[in-house]
Each structure stands twice: as C-alpha cells, then as structure tokens.
Amino acid sequence: MWFNSFEQTCYSFIKQEKKYKLLVNRKGYTPEHFSVQKLWKDKFFSNGILDNTIAIAFLIEEGDILNHLEQSNTKDNVIFSSNYDQLIDWLSKY
Numbered sequence: 001m002w003f004n005s006f007e008q009t010c011y012s013f014i015k016q017e018k019k020y021k022l023l024v025n026r027k028g029y030t031p032e033h034f035s036v037q038k039l040w041k042d043k044f045f046s047n048g049i050l051d052n053t054i055a056i057a058f059l060i061e062e063g064d065i066l067n068h069l070e071q072s073n074t075k076d077n078v079i080f081s082s083n084y085d086q087l088i089d090w091l092s093k094y
Contacts, residue, residue, distance in 0.1 A: 007049070014052045021091050022056045027082065029061070053077060055094040057087035 006024070013020045055077045060066045062082040069080040077094065081087050 010049050010052070014048065019052055019054050021054045021094065023059065023087060023091060024056065025059045027059045027061055027084075050075070050077075055079075055091055057081070057091050059084055059087055 010020070010022075056079075058069070058078070058080045060069065060080055060082060066080055066082060073080060079087065079090050081090075
C-alpha cells in the first residue's frame with residue numbers, strides 16, 4: 001500500500017533530523033469510500049510526521065472527497081487541491 005512507502009520516506013528524513021516539504025500526488029486515484037479519507041488523515045496527520053513537516057500539499061481529483069478535505073482541514077501547513085500549479089506555487093512560497 002502506498003501509505004507504507006509514504007511513511008518510510010517521511011521517517012527517513014525524520015531520522016536524519018531534516019524538515020521537509022511534500023507534494024503527494026494522488027491525482028487519478030479516487031477512493032471508493034469516505035472511510036479511506038480517515039485512514040489518510042490518520043497517516044498524514046500523525047504527530048510524528050507533522051512535527052517534522054514544513055508543508056504538505058496533496059494533489060487530488062476534484063469531487064466530494066477533495067471538497068471535504070478542503071473544508072475540514074485545520075492545519076496551516078497542509079493544502080488540498082486538484083491544481084498542480086497552485087500546489088507547486090504554495091509549496092515554493094511556504
């Protein structure tokens with residue numbers, strides 16, 4: 001599952017005591033149910049990962065899940081969008 005490689009990548013930076021910015025490209029993948037979104041939040045917003053992240057940008061297909069994530073996001077260093085250029089610009093300036 002891609003979550004495992006995501007975590008491994010993050011923790012490899014954490015072990016080196018390096019802060020990082022991430023662009024997570026999930027465009028083209030649409031989860032079948034909102035329950036997947038909870039798993040994403042549990043993985044991406046764990047304290048171990050967030051404490052060491054400068055910023056995370058998620059590229060996601062337009063739709064109900066993206067709308068829900070945008071509306072429920074309470075983290076200043078996290079953004080969800082279907083627009084790649086917007087995310088690159090945001091990460092560059094963050």
